[in-house]
Amino acid sequence: MDASTPGQLIIAATPIGNAEDASPRLRRLLAEADVVAAEDTRRLRALAGRLGVEITGRVLSHHEHNEQATVGELVAAVAAGSTVLVVSDAGMPAVSDPGFRAVAAVVEAGLPVTAAPGPSAVLTALALSGLPTDRFCFEGFAPRKPGERARSFAALAREPRTMVFFEAPHRLAAMLADLSAALGADRPAAVARELTKTYEEVRRGTLGGLAQWATGEVRGEIAVVVGGAPEGVEVSEADLVAEVLSRVDGGDRLKDAVAEVAQAAGVPKRELYAAALAARSKG
Template sequence: MIILAATPIGNLGDASRRLVEALETARVVAAEDTRVAQRLMQALGVENRPRLIALHDHNEREKSADLVELAREDDLLVLSDAGMPTVSDPGFHLVSAAIEAGVTVTAIPGPSAVLTALAVSGLPTDRFTFEGFLPRKAGERASALGSLADERRTMVFFESPNRLADSLRAMGHAFGGSRLVVVCRELTKLHEEVRRGTPEALAAWADDGVRGEIVVVVAGAVPRTVDLDTAVQEVLLLTATESLKDASASVAAATGLSRRTLYEAALRARTR
């Protein structure tokens, strides 16, 4: 089988007993960076020396088929540099290939930067969405954030320290200057830092230079208060580019009104 193993995101004390046992018995390990995997085993006191195979963004597609065949004969342990493989890390294509080939996939759960940041953010955790890394180019980033302007769930992003200030300002433009944002830096590490504020205030802080691994948590949109007639007109305007069903869903998400009510009201208005 293929075993996806979560590794510490910072503090080595977060390594699970199951992870250590898996490393001690593994004969083949596919790792995002084999040097990082070797350092992890050394730090955890693992004396086992498995065969290490590099599995990263640049070679995963071409190596997946061979790794699946290896997993038919023996367990294949898969590691990313930190956290769970496949979550903004290599592993997705390998898992897809394994499922298609009928090879079992399981996981050793453990540390997650997404859930850790969400938990300490103080923002609602009952419903959230993970958006990964924003696009590098300013226009694509603005478009991505614009599509999330009415998202009511708490949003979690990864970001590079070098792009953090620009991304925070783009969030302010897309979401409004008063939206609450939480920047989590170096989670579980010695210099862990959590800062809360508006996009612009946090961008000004980030302008001075930020280091380390960054997770950004953003409050969801507050539903706009509009009357039904106004909302129906918005639905009808959207039907120029969307189906009535999708347009009703979009306006319902932004206003908190019932999607069914909007759909039926817009349908009546359109047939008058």
């Protein structure tokens, strides 16, 4: 550490299952960093033990519940000349894991930020799915409430890119059933679980078939990959209204959401606005 010059923030990817995927650079950073900010400090120390690495720097708990409070401490450490390493339980920090706020704050402070890339559940699931990879989007975890989840999926009915989601095993069947209802039972998809682990499995098929399969017991960490909408797909007024309401739930003004959805779908704004108002009045 040199207080006369700023240090740097490094976000580092950790193995998503197989410890052998850890890079030599990750091993070195874990051993040399002045501060290691970890999503779960116990898992961090367990990983270090499997890698045969001794962490000599200060270990700081940095997770979704205290991320806002600890960001200032990380920025101050970088400003004081420390090398601050941010790791999540698995994969790349800031992607459905803590890290985004730290990166944004350090960038805003004009301090150095870099990354030590590595394993990614998103990219691994996408590559193994057998679905198009030239254009894709990451949707993270779907809403837990059934109504919000259905509206969210309806808003994706016309999405042409391959979509990647994360989901908990106990919600997988309901998620796939809602995806099947919104996007069509014959939409191609894949469910990847326990990636890089002993019981890795990738199920490929249609949303309807996968939804039926998932009614049985499915365990492990799960990523769902769904093919994009085919060209020329027709979308019903109900789907368009659901997309509008999903955008409103996300903070858009109703008027703006209607204008954007109507323009993209090539339908009259006035009719879509009236339909959205009617849907809102019904709750």
